Amino acid sequence: MGTQLQQQMTLVPHGGLDGYIQGVNRIPVLSAPEEKSLAERLQTEGDLEAARQLVMSHLRFVVHIAKGYSGYGLPQADLIQEGNIGLMKAVKRFDPSVGVRLVSFAVHWIKAEIHEYVLRNWRMVKVATTKAQRKLFFNLRKAKKRLGWFNQDEIEQVASDLGVSPHEVVEMESRMSAHDQAFDLSSDDDEGNSNFAPALYLEDKSSDVALQHEQSDWERNASQQLSRAMSGLDERSQHIISSRWIDEQKATLQELADHYGVSAERVRQLEKNAMKKLKLAMAA
Incomplete structure (x- = not known):
């Protein structure tokens, strides 16, 4: 499955890394039911189209992980390519009946491929x-x-x-x-040894990459929702909301009242009505 799938898909960044990243970020994220359905089709029927959709929807996640290894002096496009190979291996082995999301399962496989690439090239880079x-x-x-x-x-x-x-x-x-230093500690290394192997510090374990990616995705979607909701307000309401809540230099009710030639209480009412419309639009 892996070779056939790789032949059908362009997983290597071509024509500019920025363009590739923008492209994968435009691919919709699958919902949990959609992901499970596709994974079951792949598992029971060997459906390559289902595998393709699972891989494509997670390419942005590989980019996110690969950025964490940019400090090794290796081409970002190559790091992403290696991570994509790990993603395909994860998709092939993913079991939807376990009850975890593919993004959580794929972290290990993506990082494993990137680690291998870093280790193959680290000696040359350092020299x-x-x-x-x-x-x-x-x-x-x-x-x-x-x-x-x-x-x-x-x-x-x-x-x-x-x-x-x-x-x-x-x-x-x-x-x-x-x-060259061994990637793992040898069997005779004691726990108190201060010479830590790369296996202990190559990956930053202080943060949850899956959680960071999920948070970033949520913030991007929330920002898009807010932008669409704002476009449904009249021009004056947009200006009031922006001035009171979004702009770096926040305006007071009196400043806006002077600008529009109305009372501060009237501006407060306009602001309140505009906020109600925003909440309704974003909840829809």
């Missing part, structure tokens, strides 16, 4: 992060005259040959000589 460092990295091995550390004369000679400073040669040699 050479700029064009000059990459040039030094690929030429330093050829420049070595013997095994072991350079002496001062060799450092000066390599720096002169490659057109870099002696300090950069020393730093790059140190990076190249460093050992």
Whole structure:
């Protein structure tokens, strides 16, 4: 299912990352009953169209998670692509009878794929992060005259040959000589060991990504609802509500009364009526 589905879908950001993100954010979020129905079709019938809808509706969630790994110096589009692979694996294994939402189940699979990608590339990223460092990295091995550390004369000679400073040669040699650290703690590591493995700090566990995404989605929907409700008010009511509740510099009743040439009590009544209309429109 995974290979067939991947062939049918364009899950890799093409034509600009911003455009891709805007596109996936426009895809509607599935309700719980819709999600369960699609998952059951996939599980019992192997329905690829159901799988496609499940994946597409959760692409925005992958983008949200991938942003949390931007500090590793890796292309955001690649992080999203790896996360999308994890999402497809999650969709394939999702059991709707368990009673949890797909977004909660998929977190593990999305992060697992992103973690693998980060770990595959982290060594290379740390060794050479700029064009000059990459040039030094690929030429330093050829420049070595013997095994072991350079002496001062060799450092000066390599720096002169490659057109870099002696300090950069020393730093790059140190990076190249460093050992990769295991992702997990070895079996003989005790709990009091202060040298924590990447498995303990690669992921930020201080926040619930699913909850953050849900909150962000709720705020966006609420903002859209408010905008539609405001458009149903007359121009004066819109101005009063904006001035009293939305604008950074809030206006007083008297300031609005002076602006419209009416009493402050009249402005208060207009504000009250406008608020009632907004609540009704947003509840509809």
